Amino acid sequence: MPRPTVFLSLVAMVSYSMALVNLTTTGCADASGLQKCLDDETMTTLACIHEADGSQVAILACGCTDYIRKYNCYSSHCWNRVNECEYQSYIVEYLALCPIAKLPIPYFPAPANASDSCSCNVGLVDLAILSNEIQLGACSANGNGLDPGANVQKDQGCKCCTLSGALSSMYALCPDTDPNLIGLSAIQEAATLADTSFDTCSPYLSKFNCVSDLGYSQIPGNTFYNPSNLPPTGTSTLFNVPGTVTAPASGAVFTYTNGADSQVYTITAANFKAGGKGDGNGNSPPAATAASWESIEKPLTQRLQMDANSGPLLCHPKPSPNMPQKIPSLVLFAVIGLVHSQTKLTTTGCIDVSGLQQCQNAADASTSQCIAQANADGSQFELLACGCVNYTLNYNCYATHCWNRVNECEYQAYVIEYLSQCLSAKLPVPYFPAPDNAADSCSCNIGNVRLAIDGSIDETATCTGNVNSIQETQGCFCCELSSALSSMYALCPTTDPTLIGLSLIQQTETDSNTPFDSCGPYLSAFNCTSDLGYAQIPGNTFYDPSNLPLTGTATLSNLPGTVTAPASGAVFTYTNGGDGLVYTISAANFNAGSGGTGSGSGSAPTATTQATSSKSSGGRRSINPGPFSLIFVLYFTSTIV
Known part of the structure; x- marks a missing residue:
């Protein structure tokens, strides 16, 4: 999916x-x-x-x-x-x-x-920024022999040298140019993801010499600036200098x-x-x-795929002076966001609170080990895989120890976040989406809303490949937006759309350069179903800009009811769509045939992984990279222009 x-x-x-x-x-x-x-x-x-x-x-x-x-x-x-x-x-x-x-x-x-x-050699600036960000991975991986306190200091020094090297190179190469036009946003994003403000770097840049102490290469201008001696900021725009290329x-x-x-x-x-x-x-x-x-x-598959049987990457990209790689520092920082997800899985009210907490702690410990190994290997893609695995471990923990709350907004939103952040993520995922009108379920079935939006995007790929004119292509884009919006209004008419996927649809508008307000003529000219091949949607109506329903205002809440027995049974197995592995989920504190009464044993069974992965037999669609499913979280690359 x-x-x-x-x-x-x-x-x-x-x-x-x-x-x-x-x-x-x-x-x-x-x-x-x-x-x-x-x-x-x-x-x-x-x-x-x-x-x-x-x-x-x-x-x-x-x-x-x-x-x-x-x-x-x-x-x-x-x-x-x-x-x-x-x-x-x-x-x-x-x-x-x-x-x-x-x-x-x-x-x-x-x-x-x-x-x-x-007027500014933007190519040299970009390569200089890339070079400094590449060196962060090697720098951070070289502290294994230090005591924990010294290692923390050195890691912070690595981050500050990366930021200083990138900023200093930019100032040296293009001192008069507005840095916002030549890569400052990428450096700022790196600082944010590293939780390291450059303003705090003076002590570390005084303590460590980036070249002799931490192994960084010399940079254009030969000066690693600190926050106190940055040159004046340029204000010039980009323009082409005079001259003519005749050959x-x-x-x-x-x-x-x-x-x-x-x-x-x-x-x-x-x-x-x-x-x-x-x-x-x-x-x-x-x-x-x-x-x-x-x-x-x-080669792209090799970069994104791992061997499911042996675990290690098929291809470990290594920095090369001639071949810039994809910003391992941003990958390193982005994985922190994957591990510390925006949606938190809480233990309150779970059937096995202590078991869930133990399981989550074990998942975090496993992820920390994964990150340490990835740093030692210098592999940015292993780092991203660690974040994906953290999601999988945690929702398996929840399906085991908190099966009585899986219909609620919290768990459903967590799985949506996983599907959004992890490129290798696919269904099935336990207890997602929740059944309609289930006990103790979210007031809006956000899982179904998300799948409807994803479905509209899938269909647009087919639609644009089957049409032969610009007008029809624009019709595809408009049907995509109408399908997503109309499904959202049909499934959750009273819910504030900003809480259930509107931003995703707005991003699609931007990506396709198609404001929905401009879609009236195309939705009149083309029937999305009969003319362009879109499937029928919830509510059976493709709205246009002139007849959208009133916007809901309700927040998300959990409906009344109590789940007394796991919907999938006391024990079940499933093949994870992201990594191709078979997992066994054993419901904690539940005995089959007990009428839903908890066992009271306090036992904390955890999801187990079968020894072999379940691979699809072929075709480009089947990418089953194994337990450490490699992903490419492309959102962070959009900051580098």
Whole structure:
């Protein structure tokens, strides 16, 4: 069951072809050739998403491939503008959003002080920030021999050196540029996730020399600033410095091996003959050899998948000076958010309070060990897997020791959070969603609401792959929004929609660049069910902007009733959709046939894991990575632009 985690909704992956940074054709050596190349690749990406058949990895591969195809288009047809802010920012975005993106990439970063280049070399700034964030993983993993107090001090020193190295590099490379335009938000997000304000770093930067004590590489400008001596903040916008590129820097024809898919691409410069003179006839050579999403899918799967039998990662990405990796510091900080979830599973009123507390404590201890091992291995993806496993352990604890409260808002919201945060998460999950009108259930069946929203996103992938016009594609986006909103109103008409998924729908509006207010004409022109193939929805009415029901105002609460027996029985097994493992859940303090009377033994059985995983037999849809299900929490990459 795919989850719409920020930009990894299926609509957002369609929007991958409409990147945040747009590649424009004005002033290009071959403007018409570039436009045709970009248009062709957009259609290819839409077809790729349809062919992906719901596989999250395949869809992500489509997005990565879209970037590769389009920057190859630009290198062929707009080689005279590759030093400019536009192209360089596009590559920075690709490195942030595609988890296997690596150098080399044509014409990136631009040479220092090149003709017609960006006023700030955003490529060098991005690589400098990445380098410092990469070094945090190695720095944090090197304190195993220290006593606990010294290790805490050193870890804080590592965090402060990462923040200082990133900030200092930015100031050294582009002292006059407004830092908000060149990566400050990424550094601020890192500081927030690390729970480390740079303002508090002076003692640690005085205690530790980042280079000699903690092993950081020297940075541009050779100075690790502390909070007291940061240079004045620049205020300049980004612009292109004067100059004209009259010949492609890499020659009329060149080949390169792409770092992401290891494919060799041939780039032929349009409208250029060796010697620097355009041929003047408007001929447009073919774009670079097309990237294949299948060639991306395999390495991407390896990055996101673990061997279920042996446990370790199939691929441990290691930092390389030539191949920037995905910000392990942000991964390290983000996993803290996964382990300390926003929704708390409380023990009050549970059938086995002490057993649940013991089980949760054991889960936290196991997760701490997992994080320590991941740090020792220097693996950012193991860290994220630890967060996913923490969710699984905790909801299994709850299903065992608090089965009498699983219908309540708290548990249902916890599972929704798991499905949102963990890319490998899939149903089944015990006791989710709750049955309609069950005893002691949430006033709004938030599980059904979430599944309805997810269903609308799933169907949009199919819809956009089956249509042939821009109008129909826009109709798909509008039916997606209408389906999600209408389902929410039908299932929980009196509940405040901001509490049950409205923000997710609003994010989908943003991802698809489709405000629901603009959807009236498309919902009149197309019947979502008969014309575009959407399934019927709860309430059987696809609302348009003019006839939405009144917005509810009620908060979430638990309905009256008492669960006296576990709905799934005293003992049951299930195959977890996220990791493919079979778990046995034994209901605490319940004897089958006792009429629901607790045993009073206070025993604390815990969920057990079968020795083998239950793997699907094949197909791109089946990604069963094992007990430490690897995920890619893409929300944090959106801060790096």
